[in-house]
Amino acid sequence: MRTLFTFLCLISGLMAGSAMAQEGNLPTTPEAEPKPEPEFAMAWGPRVESEIFEYSTGGETYQGYLARNANDEEPRPAVLVVHEWWGLDDYARARADQLAALGFVALAVDMYGGGQVATHPDKAGEFSSQVMQDWPAARARLEAAMTQLREHPAVADTGMAAIGYCFGGSVVMNMALSGMPIEAAISFHGGPTQAVSTPGEFSGAVQIHNGGADSLVKREDLTAMARTLEAQGADVDVINYPQALHGFTNPGADALAEEFDLPIGYNAAADASSWQAALLLLDRALNQ
Template sequence: MQTEILSYEADGLQMRSHLYVGDSSSVRRPGVLVFPEAFGLGDHAKSRAERLAAIGYVALACDLHGEGIVHDDLEAVMGLIAPLQKDPARTRARAGGGLETLLARPEVDPARVAAIGYCFGGTMALELARGGGEIAAAIGFHSGLATAAPEDAKNIRGKVLVCIGADDPGIDAAQRVAFEEEMRAGKVDWQMTLYGGVVHSFTNPDAGRLGRPDFARYDARTDARSWDEMLRLFDETFATAS
């Protein structure tokens, strides 16, 4: 496994993202951006990027807050995220910096690039797509679905998959319905998978650290199921693009 820290500027911040490449083959491979939960680029997103690299993808685990900073206070983090939610251009700028950096890598086939994300990272993947980012797929795990610019769904070039806990207090039925309407209006190739009895952060084994099991709770079965859904979409999407 080859790893490298890549630095680049995005939204006025100096980002420090982690690149994972499984081997030294000269053959160009599909690339995947991995956007982290709202706290920043921690072990969860890095481990997912490393896992993707181990099965043949070039994965970039992307910084969120600049300088590789990871926060541990939920209230403080929500204060940092709120301005980004109100201004999608800033979210897209941070995501777009990662995309430009990944596309510039000689190991990556630029026609076969996707973005995935967890929690706010899922929002980043979706906003990158709404902004017309050159990605073949955008996948969100327990991701926020709302946007301040739903009309931009018409700019989405690739496929969209969102994997959501049916009982996630932060992503209620009204938000899901609005997302469906947005995707239909934009004529997007989209899918939404709901998992019964599942709440937020179901992919993160450390979700229990929040001490709020009714809000955030790891679910191993749903973690595995949603990962498999992502891989199936990758197989479908990248086969078409190759």
Template sequence: MSDLTEASVEYSHDGTRLVGHLVARADGAKRPGVLLIHDAFGVSDPMKATARRIATLGYTVLLADMWGDGRIPKGEEEIGPLIGAMANDRATWTGRVDAAHRQLLAQEQVTEGPVVAVGYCFGGSSALEYVRVGGTVAGAVSFHGGLDLVGTDWSAANKDASVLILTGAEDPMSPPQVVFELEKAMTTAGVRWEVTSYGHTKHAFTNPQADKSGNPDVMAYDVRADRRSWESFRLFLEELA
């Protein structure tokens, strides 16, 4: 889009080179920052398109690189080990989110005000995990995140953050008992939260390509949930940023 500027942004965490993607309005004005965390497929073209879509709402967006070197996995044989490595080393996992957060705040097109972290699938898990360990964002949004990846001890959580979880009621990566336990943990920690569960909806419901996955019992696109979840996200941003 002609009213947007885009650029790769290099930064690092613990010696790992990370390559994010910054999208801002072309006028150069300072705007609230949104930290976008990619799904399992990295800093991909679809995630860059999402960054543009958020930027058109009036925000400066940094699409974080969680895999390093801008890596884009080609399939499940790569994705599983990458996610597993993060789940087994949560200091690195949340450290990479924090490095991206700090990089976003360093951009001249970002105001000094609050930042909202938003993620899809693995990125949704990442946004929630960052709040759980005390990440200083104003809010976190999870679109069909794997809630079974998120830690259960929220005692160190950022109690000033608001959380919005948008999930499918039939998502095997976010079963009802896991959702219930997460709600209880956030309540106990004093975190303000909202969970919207879309009936008859599976994993990856915002992704039109989900129907081509060959795994219809796990993931499927849902146009209604896609539309309604985006509106919930947009209102959440307006309230916080």
């Protein structure tokens, strides 16, 4: 019996081994190659490019700074940026870059000619006074810039707007007061000096951002400018920011105040709030 049992076990073991050998000889199905993960569709943000933008009038050449989003294939509305009394400096260029990143073609204009920049308040006051005392010449410079800007292929034929800081704020208020063809004029801590002798009709919007603690702007002068603009047909908003000094949008204002003993200063809250209000107006006025 033990011999028979052993024999049967040997037979079953040989059969199992044969079956395993046959299994090993069978063709195997190759493993499926892993499918590549689909690429995630990523959008490109703005790619701001800038260039020197020259224009001429009255025998003088002016060197503006044009900024636009090079990734934008469609023409976009244009915004003029008018600098502080220092001239077309890095601050004005930075604001133009910001507007370009947000979908506008921004031209920081040169109001002094040849790209001149003042490094002392005395010279800055001299430059700015010369402009404001001869508004016809100032208007001619702005018109030359606007005329050439309209011919740029990146600029849409949907109207323009102008924003300005300090001296530039005074300029854009007078642009509206003289009836220049802009859809909106936005002033940041601009002096309400009327340089226009004969105001013209203006049906656009004017937004005036003023420091509540600005000792360089008299409240009665600001009110008079707003009322004069309204009388010419403008839709005027004056926004005062408590505790904000003159120059409240410029992060470099504190250093300038210390260096030259000027009553100016940066205010982050007023800067952010005024910028947001300005963008909403630009969107409404230019993007319809």
